[in-house]
Amino acid sequence: MQITQEAVQAALHKGLDPEAQTPGAQTPESQTPIVKLEEDADPNLVTWDGPDDVENPKNWAFAVRWRLTIIASAFSFISPVSTSMTAPALGAIGEELHMDQEFERFLSLSIFILASAFGPFLAGPLSEMYGRRPVLQLFNLFYLCFNTACGFATTGQQLIVCRFFAGFGGSAATVIGAGILGDVWKTEERGLSVSIYTLGTLLGPTIGPLCGGFITQYSSWRWTFWAISIANSCIQIVATLFFRETFAPVLLGRKAARLRKETGNPDLHTKWQRPDRTFTKLALAAIARPFMLLTTQPILQVLALYIAYVFGLTYLALSTFPILWTTQYEMSISIAGLNYLALAIGYILGTQICTRLIDVVYKRLKETRGKGTGQPEYRLPLLLPGALMVPIGLFWYGWSAQNHLHWIMPDIGIAIFGAGVKFALQCTQLYALDVYPTYAASASAASMFVRSLAGFAFPLFAPYLYLSLQFGWGNTLLALIALVLGVPAPFFLWYFGPSLRRRSPYAAG
The missing domain is CATH 1.20.1250.20 (MFS general substrate transporter like domains)
Known part of the structure; x- marks a missing residue:
């Protein structure tokens, strides 16, 4: 995906816009002149040490960036699998949970997708405040718990409610995963990573029912949920061990805190550390x-x-x-x-x-x-x-x-x-x-x-x-x-x- 250079002029006039300051909203090239202008005006502003700063995620080792891309793609693949993995099992689910109406059975399938419409409005601003890593893993844990609970449902109502909250938690992977790619890859480097990432999100809903059919026939429909939870737990463990924060405002915030401690200068700050940058404002902007x-x-x-x-x-x-x-x-x-x-x-x-x-x-x-x-x-x-x-x-x-x-x-x-x-x-x-x-x-x-x-x-x-x-x-x-x-x-x-x-x-x- 490529984002055009017109972002430069827009960002110069809308420097206080939280979205305009995120890597997903601007090209790396468009950030350079903005940083230069702000550095000249504010000696206490903490930025990257030039375009080749090794602390900048876009300059990390190639292997590290691909590791992060693969983990983000795995998160974004496993959630779409859940959207349709139960499709072959709807008959068995309806029979055991006494869901006699076709509408109710299909509702248990599609309610996951409805919830995914609302999750990004909360996950997006949270990731802008606290970073990609904690929000992605927290939402994934939320998804993991409710997806597992689906397998223990004893009524149709319990299944539908658990599916809704699982969809809410799983939706964060898509929006945050795309942001991670924008964090670590330059515009001219994104082609292959974006293709792999988007292909995973499309293949998920097709791989899910394929596996779900075999699981339902040779085991129980409940294992369509538990099998996903087991796979997702593995991804969560790998992410805990090998995933690093990639969001520039958070990384620069840590750098500013370290420099304040080392230099004793309490005025050092990043361009994102402002009193008016609150979660409430970010959330309202993300929704409105x-x-x-x-x-x-x-x-x-x-x-x-x-x-x-x-x-x-x-x-x-x-x-x-x-x-x-x-x-x-x-x-x-x-x-x-x-x-x-x-x-x-x-x-x-x-x-x-x-x-x-x-x-x-x-x-x-x-x-x-x-x-x-x-x-x-x-x-x-x-x-x-x-x-x-x-x-x-x-x-x-x-x-x-x-x-x-x-x-x-x-x-x-x-x-x-x-x-x-x-x-x-x-x-x-x-x-x-x-x-x-x-x-x-x-x-x-x-x-x-x-x-x-x-x-x-x-x-x-x-x-x-x-x-x-x-x-x-x-x-x-x-x-x-x-x-x-x-x-x-x-x-x-x-x-x-x-x-x-x-x-x-x-x-x-």
Whole structure:
């Protein structure tokens, strides 16, 4: 992910903005001139000792930064696994816990995603005050406790409540993990680390049900929760032993405290150590700004609406796979879970193709249309094939399942759908980062909130949709809506994006 240089001017005028001071909101290059200006004005200001300071996380050893990236990716992988691992076990869960209504069973699955819409609003400001490491591990411990408790539930209500709080705790891994990558990698170095990190968050919901199917068939649905808790405990132990704090304000705060003790100068401080920088203000900004952007920015509204729909479709497919494979194709729960690999293959192919093409297209447009100057809209061309692959995949998947064709046919359709989802997510994420460089965290939080609501709601109506229209016409309806929302989006943003950005006080250029 790359964040454009327009953050420099915005940060110079909004130096007191907590979000503008976080590494996730600015490029490393944009921080250098700000530090220089403040050093000249304040001799007591504690900063890095030049651009090559070994204490700066971006200058840590390559092996150390990859170790931190892998740990952050592991946290961000294990939580999405929980979102869907119980999908193959919904029948067994409903039977044992007397959850007779389909709605109640699917609610126990999707309530996790609903909770993940709210967790980042607390985890974000806490990490800005106290650092990435303690907040990430505290929220993960919260998730670990309630996820384990899910396995001991004796009623449907207990399961739903525990799932909600597990989702709340698990949601911190995504928002803080992305911040960790911004802390330790320079802009030009982030490509591979971000690809691995985002691939893990996408593969989690597909690997989960695959494992859940075998666990449910050969053990008990309760072990779908306990197995995740055991894996998560291992990650927590590794993080306790080998994970270091990466957040620049916290590290510089420690440096300032050490220098105050060594020099006896009580006035030494960092630019983040101000009386007005309180948790209350950070929390209010974290809550208010995403909704302010969402209600005032047409660009973000278009992106959030489309991504929310695609995200909802993904979880709708994940939740209805067991119905298709165990009833219409009469597969066992464990073998049915193997079909989730089709979605994973689509994600992997989409990642590989889109990652290679998006930079090539951007550079070509920058040279030919921009005369050497890049524009955020140069991220959009690949959104069109993604917007076409999503409905094509849904249509293929639906009608091949409807006509009971060989199992490979629905899997091909869902793989095409998965590749389209990856194209859409990668293009829109990069475009949003380029459009809102200073407010990237808030724009991401707004999008995450809307898509989490969609991910929660879509699986709830899925059984009724397919009961009424079956897989053929049901997926055709979903595909047509995806076509109407997705295809106009890149054209609208390509032609109207520049003028909307110029009129926006939050957007770049």
